[in-house]
Amino acid sequence: MSTLEFFLAGTFSAATIFLLAALGELVAEKSGVLNLSVEGMMAVSAAIGFLVTYETGNHLLGFAVAGVAGVLISLVFALTTITFLANQVASGLAVGILGLGLSALIGRDYESLTIPSTDGIQIPVLSEIPLIGPVLFQQNLVVYMTFLLAIIIGYTLKHTRLGLAIRSTGENPHAAQALGFPVFLIRYGCVAFGGLLAGFAGAYASTIYTPLWADGMIAGRGWIAVALVVFGTWKTGRIAFGALLFGMVSLGELIAQSMGASIPSQLLSSLPYIVTIVVLAIISTDKARMRLHSPFSLGETFDGTEGR
Amino acid sequence: MPFKLQRREHASRLMLIAAPLSAVVLSTIVCSGLLFILNKPVGQTLYSFFIAPFENFYSITEVFLKFGPLLLIAQALAVGFRAKVWNIGAEGQMIVGAIAASSVPVYFVDSTSDWLLPAMIILGALGGMAWAAIAAFLKTRFNANEILVTLMLTSIALQLLYYLLLGPWKDPMGFNFPQTVMFQNEALFEPLFSGVRLNTSIAIPIIFTIVIWLFMERHFGGFKLVVGGLAPQAATYAGFSAKKAVWVSLLLAGFAAGLAGMSEVAGPIGQLQRSVTSGYGYSAIIVAYLGALNPLGIVFAAFFLAVLQIGGDVALVSANLPISAVHVFQGLLLIFYLAVYTLVHYQFKPIRSASLSATSDHVT
Numbered sequence: 058m059s060t061l062e063f064f065l066a067g068t069f070s071a072a073t074i075f076l077l078a079a080l081g082e083l084v085a086e087k088s089g090v091l092n093l094s095v096e097g098m099m100a101v102s103a104a105i106g107f108l109v110t111y112e113t114g115n116h117l118l119g120f121a122v123a124g125v126a127g128v129l130i131s132l133v134f135a136l137t138t139i140t141f142l143a144n145q146v147a148s149g150l151a152v153g154i155l156g157l158g159l160s161a162l163i164g165r166d167y168e169s170l171t172i173p174s175t176d177g178i179q180i181p182v183l184s185e186i187p188l189i190g191p192v193l194f195q196q197n198l199v200v201y202m203t204f205l206l207a208i209i210i211g212y213t214l215k216h217t218r219l220g221l222a223i224r225s226t227g228e229n230p231h232a233a234q235a236l237g238f239p240v241f242l243i244r245y246g247c248v249a250f251g252g253l254l255a256g257f258a259g260a261y262a263s264t265i266y267t268p269l270w271a272d273g274m275i276a277g278r279g280w281i282a283v284a285l286v287v288f289g290t291w292k293t294g295r296i297a298f299g300a301l302l303f304g305m306v307s308l309g310e311l312i313a314q315s316m317g318a319s320i321p322s323q324l325l326s327s328l329p330y331i332v333t334i335v336v337l338a339i340i341s342t343d344k345a346r347m348r349l350h351s352p353f354s355l356g357e358t359f360d361g362t363e364g365r
Numbered sequence: 366m367p368f369k370l371q372r373r374e375h376a377s378r379l380m381l382i383a384a385p386l387s388a389v390v391l392s393t394i395v396c397s398g399l400l401f402i403l404n405k406p407v408g409q410t411l412y413s414f415f416i417a418p419f420e421n422f423y424s425i426t427e428v429f430l431k432f433g434p435l436l437l438i439a440q441a442l443a444v445g446f447r448a449k450v451w452n453i454g455a456e457g458q459m460i461v462g463a464i465a466a467s468s469v470p471v472y473f474v475d476s477t478s479d480w481l482l483p484a485m486i487i488l489g490a491l492g493g494m495a496w497a498a499i500a501a502f503l504k505t506r507f508n509a510n511e512i513l514v515t516l517m518l519t520s521i522a523l524q525l526l527y528y529l530l531l532g533p534w535k536d537p538m539g540f541n542f543p544q545t546v547m548f549q550n551e552a553l554f555e556p557l558f559s560g561v562r563l564n565t566s567i568a569i570p571i572i573f574t575i576v577i578w579l580f581m582e583r584h585f586g587g588f589k590l591v592v593g594g595l596a597p598q599a600a601t602y603a604g605f606s607a608k609k610a611v612w613v614s615l616l617l618a619g620f621a622a623g624l625a626g627m628s629e630v631a632g633p634i635g636q637l638q639r640s641v642t643s644g645y646g647y648s649a650i651i652v653a654y655l656g657a658l659n660p661l662g663i664v665f666a667a668f669f670l671a672v673l674q675i676g677g678d679v680a681l682v683s684a685n686l687p688i689s690a691v692h693v694f695q696g697l698l699l700i701f702y703l704a705v706y707t708l709v710h711y712q713f714k715p716i717r718s719a720s721l722s723a724t725s726d727h728v729t
Contacts, residue, residue, distance in 0.1 A: 071681065093512065097696075133700065142711065143703035144368060146451055147654055150704060151671075154647065155696025161689030162403070177562065277520050284513045323528040329516040338507035347508065358709070360370060 064312055065192040072297075072304030073203045073209050074262050078164030078282035079289070079296050080203075080210055081254025086286055087214060088247035089227035089354040093149025096136050096154020096256050096279025102127045102163035107270040110260075111172050111263055120199075120260045127256020130156055135248040138239060142358045153279075165271045169341050171269040204297065206254075211293030220248065223247060227352030230359040254321075255279070277330065278307075284333050290350040299336075306332050370711040373452045380709040385655050386668065388702035396694050400686075414676035414694075417683070424675060426563035431632060431643075431671035434625035437570035438649035439667055440577045441621035443658040445614030447581075452615055454500065454515025455622040455670075456646025457522035458493040462631045463527060463621025465492025467637040470548040471534050481552045485631055487623065493623020494616050496522060501615040505608040511615070513610060519646070530639060544638040550559040554632050566628040573621060646694075648674070651699045657706075669694070 077093050085092045092276040102123035110119030134152045137143045162267055184194040214220040225233040226243045234240045241360040262278070263270055281303055289296030393411070400407045418424050438455050445452050466489035469481055496518060503509040530543035539546070539686035556566035625645060630637050652670050656663030 137704045141704035142707045147446075147650075148648060148700065148703050150453060151696055151699035153696075154651070154692055155700060158689045158692030158694075158696055162687060162693060163686050165689070239590040277516075278511065280516050284510075284517075286520055287513070287615070289511065321528055321532070323524040325529075327521045327524040332519050334503065334509070334514055338503050341508040341510065344508050355678045360372065 060312070060315060062188060062191045063186075066196070066303060066306060067308050067311070068304040069192065069196055069200055070266055070304070071307050071312070072300040073197075073200045074258050075256050075282050075285055075303050076207060076297055076300035077203050077261060078279055079202055079285040080207055080293065081251035081306055082283055083289075083293065083296060084214075084223070084354055085247045085251035085288050087227045087291065088223050088244045089230060089352050089357065090135075090138065090248050091145045091147070091149065091356040092131065092134055092248055092251055093146060093283060094130065094152035094156060094333060095251075095282050096138050096277065096327055097153035097160075098127045098130045098252055098255035098274055099156075099259035099275045100319075101156045101163070101263065101278045102256035103178050103263035104160040104167075104254075104259075104270060104277060105249035106260030107165060107170075107172070107263040108167055109342055110264045111167060111170060112268075116175060118142055120257060120263050123260035124253045125253070127252040127259065129252070130159075131252025132245075134252075134336035135245050138358065139244050139248070144354050144359055145358065159274075161272050165261060167270045168294070169269065169271060172264060174268045175265055181252060184301060192260075197265055199257070199265060207293045207297045214293070215266040221267070224352070227354060230354055231362075234361070243357075260284070275320075281329060281333055284337060287351075290340070290347075291352065292350075297363065303329060303332070368713045370707065371714040373710055373712050376709050381657060384702055384705040385657070385662070388698050389669070391701040391705075392694055392697040393704065394479065395697055396690075399693065400690075403621070405686055406684050410680050410686055410690075413680035413683050413686075414673060417679040418672045420508075423561060424679075426561040427556065428668070428671045428675050429567060430563045430666055432626060432676045433567045433570045434645045435649055435652050435670055436667040437573055437616070437621045437625045437628075437654035438645060439569065439656065439663045440570070440574050440660060442617040442649055443653040443656065443660070443663055444617055445483070445486040445580065445656050446653055448610040448614050449610055450614035451512045452497065452500065452511055452515050452618045453650060454497075454519045454646070454647055455515075456642055456644070457515065457519030458619045458622035459626035459629075459642045459646045460497040460519070460522040460526050461626070462489040462493035462523075463626030463637060463641045464529065464621075465489055465495075466627035467534070467544050467548075467630050470552040471545050474546060476550075477549065478550065481549070482554070482631065485552060485627055487625025487725050489623045490620050490666050493621070493626065494619035495529060497615040497619025497622075501521065501612045504611050504615075511611070513609050515615075521647070526637075526639065530637065534634075534637065540609060543579050545636050548631065552631055553635060554628070564632050564635040566632050569624055569628060573624075574660060574664060575671045581719070603705060643674075648695060652693050654699055654703055 078099060082092060082095055105126045109122045113119070117211055130152060134148055135153070136143050137148045154173045175197060177197050178201075180194040184190040186194070216225065222233070222238045222243055222263030225238055226240050227237065231239045231244075240284070253279040259275065262275065267274070285296050285303065290297040306329050309328050310322060313320055313325055314322070373568060378508065392698070396409045397411065400410055418428050441467070443718060444456060453573055464487040469488060473481065499516075500511050500514045503514050504511045515714045527543070530545065534545050536544055536546045554566045557563050557565065557567070626641065629641055629643075634641060648670055652666045654665060655669070656666035673694060675693060677686075680686040681688055
């Protein structure tokens with residue numbers, strides 16, 4: 058593989074982590090719930106996914122258990138904010154702290170261990186094409202599934218009755234309830250779905266992208282996923298584009314090193330965070346546009362009473 | 366759902382006190398269960414967490430050593446949280462404060478001037494404020510979400526710290542460890558008693574707490590921040606500026622976190638190193654909430670979390686428990702607190718008709 062091929066192929070692989078987590082957060086936010094515990098959910102799932110894969114050698118099982126772990130953690134958040142009406146921002150932080158602590162506790166005996174890496178799928182004929190072949194047609198199955206999922210989620214939100222129910226709940230839960238939509242159930246479902254995808258994102262990070270466990274390995278990617286939802290103005294296509302952009306930026310360090318550039322590695326490590334801040338500032342400047350695109354009741358608790 | 370939550374006519378004062386206490390009890394129970402599953406000695410760990418920190422004089426001074434920065438940062442964060450300014454990057458502001466303060470002894474290695482410490486105090490506060498000002502500027506000028514910006518700034522501050530410690534500020538005689546020279550005595554706070562690490566910097570959080578209390582409870586300025594956060598339109602109508610609330614909240618937090626970072630390098634650590642913050646910036650968020658965002662409540666909450674932190678250090682040795690167990694406990698504490706806090710404004714009402722589902726029981 059040439060450096061360019063390696064770079065572009067790696068971009069898709071790195072983007073998959075961001076995209077999975079961001080799609081989950083998108084669905085939760087569309088239903089009006091701001092779940093800031095993505096980083097923590099990913100960390101727990103990454104630890105459990107690694108542990109299961111390491112012990113059984115079965116990647117699929119690792120993914121499944123990681124997904125379940127993500128759902129369980131997200132249900133703690135759902136119970137706190139949806140049933141007990143707690144502040145979503147503070148609860149998200151709390152569950153995030155719990156998640157990071159749990160991940161360190163679970164992964165303690167597995168620190169720095171590795172598992173064999175998995176091969177990508179070689180799509181016949183297409184993978185033989187120079188440049189495009191290795192970049193697009195030799196990726197891991199999860200990469201294809203994730204981008205397919207983006208299309209499915211985009212379509213579901215926009216064109217189906219389920220999507221309408223989710224969007225109504227996020228825009229105005231009082232009206233949605235009056236229309237007969239089960240608001241609490243929808244919000245629970247959307248938060249759990251977000252937990253599932255954050256779980257898969259964590260498992261992908263610790264078992265496929267870099268097949269090892271290290272405490273703190275999620276390294277802010279969950280937070281960048283939350284930011285991606287804002288960058289994409291709650292639209293799947295733009296979120297996928299943003300994920301690819303950040304996949305590319307996060308490879309900057311590796312690429313610069315391989316080319317022998319003399320930039321301090323700490324500056325390169327900071328790059329994704331700096332880019333996040335800059336893009337966030339640019340996207341958010343238009344206040345009216347942001348309000349138009351964001352789910353209207355996002356972050357507000359809903360106690361089941363009739364409209365305000 | 367066999368019950369529903371109904372809004373109370375008046376906030377319950379009893380629940381205001383009961384919420385943090387039940388959070389402590391519930392977290393302790395869940396944490397014990399977790400330890401049991403993980404096959405760790407439950408009794409031994411609980412003893413280490415809650416009793417051991419009070420066993421001798423040195424431990425008690427160590428509790429107060431942790432109490433200081435937690436109190437200082439949490440008081441400032443609570444002002445912002447009351448105004449709905451979500452600064453969760455106190456950790457980063459603390460790092461930059463520590464860096465700015467350390468520049469003095471790093472560049473004046475041989476100085477024995479009495480002005481070292483005052484200069485460090487001023488630079489520490491300014492460093493934290495400058496870092497927080499970035500978020501305030503981006504929020505007020507570009508509407509950029511302060512949660513994400515302050516968090517990203519923390520990651521950047523950490524990289525800046527690593528760069529300095531591995532590069533220009535590395536102690537040339539330090540066997541390549543990522544740390545600066547040990548600071549001279551003139552750049553350090555005086556210990557309160559001989560043989561302990563607790564030092565005169567404890568005065569800073571105490572004075573700060575009194576000032577904040579006066580500001581929030583007695584002065585009109587506190588009202589402005591509350592109004593600015595809770596009802597921006599009402600605030601604008603009354604001539605208060607939401608932008609001002611953002612600036613005041615963030616600069617205050619930067620000031621406090623910067624001073625906390627300074628107190629660490631000029632106190633127990635005595636140099637700049639990688640683990641300069643000990644996670645105070647994050648723990649302070651929990652302290653602020655557990656104290657009900659109230660200056661007096663925060664004093665108790667800060668003390669409790671300081672005990673827990675020292676207890677965690679003890680459990681690390683006595684029960685071979687990783688320090689992450691303390692984070693689990695802290696996370697649970699805040700989750701339970703937030704859930705139970707709802708009962709200050711709501712009460713349980715049993716649902717009479719069993720045929721109605723939980724989701725449609727309000728539709729009439």
